[in-house]
Amino acid sequence: MTLAIHLPQAGLRRYGSLLSPMAWGALAVAAVVVLLSLFAPVLAPYDPDYVDLNNVLAGPGGQHLLGTDALGRDLLSRLMHGGRTSLLGPTIVVIGSTVLGLLLGLVAGWSEGWLGKVLGRLFDLLFAFPALLMAMLAIALFGKGLFAPILAMTIAYVPYVARLAQSLVVAERSRPYVQAYRVLGFRTPWVVLGRVLPNLIPTVGAQSTLNFGYVLADLAALSFIGLGVQPPTSDWGAMIEESRGALLGGHILPAFWPALVVVLVVVAVNVIGEELSDRIGGKLS
Amino acid sequence: MSQLLQIENFTLGFPGRPPLLDSVSLHVNDGEAVALVGESGSGKSLTTRAALGLLPGGSESSGLVSVQGLDTLTASKQRLMELRRRHASMIFQDPRAGINPVRTVGDFLTETLVRLDGLSRAEATERAVAQLEQVGLRRAGGLMDQHPHQLSGGMLQRVMIAAALLNSPDLLLCDEPTTAQDVTTQAGIVKLLREEQQSRGMGMLFITHDLNLAASLCERVYVLRRGEVVEHGPTRTVFLTPEQDYTRQLVEATPVIETGAGSSVAAVPGLDPTPLLKVSGLSKTYQLPRGGTVTALEGADFSLPEGGSLGIVGESGSGKSTLARLVVALETPTSGELTLRDIPRPQRPLRASERKALAKEVQIVFQDPYLSLDPRIPVGNAVADVFRLHQKQGRKEAKESSRSLLGRVGIGPERFDALPRALSGGQRQRVALAKALAARPRLLVLDEATSALDVSVQAQVLELVEELRDQLGLTILFVTHDLAVVSRLCSEVVVMHQGRIVEQGPTARILEDPGDHYTRNLIASRPRPLWDAEPVTA
Incomplete structure (x- = not known):
């Protein structure tokens, strides 16, 4: 008698039941931050760039909920507007690296011959370069600002997605349902893009969610060292950098708030990403 | 005779859901072999595990489960450990799942003897080797230094049986121990279990979905369905004169070799001189990643006329699945010819257009519907x-x-x-x-298409295949390990062993008068009920 092994299949189940309280909290934090940033022009109490020299380094409360910075700019408004640039970068990077990574991963996983091997080595090579180093290289080439680091980060995060997609595709292609498609005479592009790709998306999505947090922190770091977003544009990393002088003078709040938001968002995104991958991983075991 | 295992009104379930086991009562006496049969989800494994105090987490249970007077539902961890170590052993379906792959067979067998029974390493080794020899493993000494992956599934299951017998248990629980094995391997293991059970006077509870197997091993049987015992009694009575409808259905669905039934599919007489599928000298060799080659199929020759039905029978590694995959072009032949409706198959992967054209000629149904x-x-x-x-x-x-x-x-x-x-x-x-x-398609390849199904479902699917074949005039290539299924569905049969065709011809002829030694062995390996056992010729 041949034995039937009923393996649940990779990333193919819906997410199903309720999220953990931890993930609910993370989701709430992320939602609040995203909404406040998105609607900053409407919701922000002040113009983020309005300089009020009579009211520098004001404490929280009163007219300014979170206080002001060394130029008297409202910190809450700057945080909300800063979220727009600080979240935009990672969003573009994650979308770009996911799309590119999925495509390359599909090709690498599907082709048995040299192409798969070459792509695999290429991913290894990219893994070897730290994302920050690549970003600095790009900045040296294209100049400061958002464009260069986003381009570099997108490339740097491609292998994280591609390697995962590749291994998933290798597993999927030997499954009987994919073989059945081949015997039925369906064309390979239809099978790969129309049938296999959707089955990878939950798992890859979990990885990309995790990537979002890392990219956010990396981009904030670049802005902090003055290579990313340039003043006076508000950005969380740049805000921390601008507040260094105040920090030395004993005023920690102008640096504390943006740092807190970065930490909150990165942790929230990580919790969500972990929850997604746990669920998918749990279905695998 | 005392009751070794006693289960009374045992009910098990999760709160708020219908019970998984409902008032199950059964017992096993000293020196008695008892079968517990049922289809998947009937609760056979749950019942048996409860005997060792292994209940699913979060479950609620009531009733009595006792082994030699020890109530395993309430016993302390300590007492349960003692029970599992000295008095009751269990053998599982998949031997590989129960052994640490990075340690040797010797480590596995001697560990408890040394650590818990205080034997010296030499004494423990001696006992383990003796036990391995007793379960029919040759060169037992050398085996002690080998790792699980170096042993075949059948050998490893014998090692597991040796491990289960090491502490001379009074009760042996077997959970489908031969389901993952080939028929010929199964025959050996069943014989061994029967001998050990008889000579040691052990009580044995044997779980299986295979009625034939239960009949070949056990005097009494319990039939379980959806957590309830529907019928029990002496195996012979229950199987020959079942009282419950369900048991009757099971007995009827259990495949038996039907000689003559296959001839209901009369081969199309010689009107059609060109066969639909013709294979000659077909071989498939795989390159191993570390060099060297494996020949999965060697020089296969056969042909299948339009409207015919051919069974490909063999055990694991016989090359039967490779053959099926070659026919549907999931594999490319290394040499030889494969012609489907006069179109020769190239020795290269098919182009998209060729594959699409082929799809209208041949289709396949795989083993695992999941x-x-x-x-x-x-x-x-x-x-x-x-x-x-x-x-x-x-x-x-x-x-x-x-x-x-x-x-x-x-x-x-x-x-x-x-x-x-x-x-x-x-x-x-x-x-x-x-x-x-x-x-x-004209040709339908069924690659063990009913092997993963419960017997009653298998019977229904086979019936459907027969019906469709007759209505649509399909040609059938049925790849299976099960001679009984072939005898029902196929007029011709090819027997394969280790990549080669050892025998082929009309099904009835081959089943009644096998010419090849391996075919004879395969037929003889099918479990035979105890009451039909032929007297051993001197």
Whole structure:
């Protein structure tokens, strides 16, 4: 008698039941931050760039909920507007690296011959370069600002997605349902893009969610060292950098708030990403 | 005779759900072999595990489960450990799952003897080697230094039996111990279990889904269905004169070799001189990654006329699946010829257009219906996709065709939008069949297509295949390990062993008068009921 092994299949189940309280909290934090940033022009109490020299380094409360910075700019408004640039970068990077990574991963996983091997080595090579180093290289080439680091980060995060997609595709292609498609005479592009790709998306999505947090922190770091977003544009990393002088003078709040938001968002995104991958991983075991 | 294992009104379930086991009562006496038969999900394993105090976490139970007077539902951890170590052993279905792959067989066997029984390493080794020899393993000394991956499944199951017998248990619990094994391996293990049970006077509870196997090993039987014992008694009485409808269905569904039945499929007389499928000198060799080659199929020759039905029978590693995959072009032949409807198969991967053309000639249904359907695609759409591709039908028309074809294979319209996971194994296999038939092939390859199904479901699916074959004039290539299934469905049979065809001819002739030594062995290995056992010729 041949034995039937009923393996649940990779990333193919819906997410199903309720999220953990931890993930609910993370989701709430992320939602609040995203909404406040998105609607900053409407919701922000002040113009983020309005300089009020009579009211520098004001404490929280009163007219300014979170206080002001060394130029008297409202910190809450700057945080909300800063979220727009600080979240935009990672969003573009994650979308770009996911799309590119999925495509390359599909090709690498599907082709048995040299192409798969070459792509695999290429991913290894990219893994070897730290994302920050690549970003600095790009900045040296294209100049400061958002464009260069986003381009570099997108490339740097491609292998994280591609390697995962590749291994998933290798597993999927030997499954009987994919073989059945081949015997039925369906064309390979239809099978790969129309049938296999959707089955990878939950798992890859979990990885990309995790990537979002890392990219956010990396981009904030670049802005902090003055290579990313340039003043006076508000950005969380740049805000921390601008507040260094105040920090030395004993005023920690102008640096504390943006740092807190970065930490909150990165942790929230990580919790969500972990929850997604746990669920998918749990279905695998 | 004392009651070794006693289960009374045992009910087990999770709060708020219907019980998994409902008032199960059974007992095993000293020196008695008892079978517990039932289909998947009937609760056989749960019942047996409870005997060792292994209950699923969070479950609620009531009733009595006792082994030698020890109530395993309430016993302390300490007492249960003592029970498992000295008095009751269990053998599982998959021997590889129960042994640490990075340690040697010797480590595995001697560990408890040294650590818990205080034997010296030399004493423990001596005892383990003696036990290995007793379970029929040759060169037992050398085996002690080997790792699990170096042993075949059958050998490893013998090692597990040796481990179970090391502490001379009074009760042996066997959970489908031969289900993953080949028929000839199974015969050896069953014989060994019977001998050990008799000579040691052990009590044995043998779980199986295979009625033939139960009859070949056990004097008494309990039939379990959905957590309830529906019938019990002496094996012979229960199987020959079943009182309950369910038992009767099970007995009837259990495949037996039917000589003469296969001839209901009369081979098409010589009107059609060109066979639909012709294979000559077909070989497939695989390159191993570390160099060297494996020949999976060597010099296969046979032909299959249009409308015929051919069974390919063999055990694991016989090359039968490779042959099936070659026929549907999932593999490329290394040498030899394969001609399907006068079209020779090239020795290279097919082009997309060739593959599409081939799809209208030959289709395949795989073994495992849980893996052979795309989990994300509703079954109706899966079939409709094939109609759109091959019959050039529009979206609407294809849905209509899909609905009617699914209806024909017994999947009602209410299931049209269901995902595969909402269907049972039998239903999924029906969908897989419909998907293959939607391409309107002439030749249908069934690769162990009913092996993963429960016997009653298997019988229904086989019936469906027969019906479709007769209605559509399909040609059938049935790849299986099961001679009984072949005898029912195929007029001709090819027997394979280690990559070669050892015998071929009309099914009835081969089953009644096998010419080859291996075929004889294969037929003789089928479990025989105790009451039919032929006297051993001196």
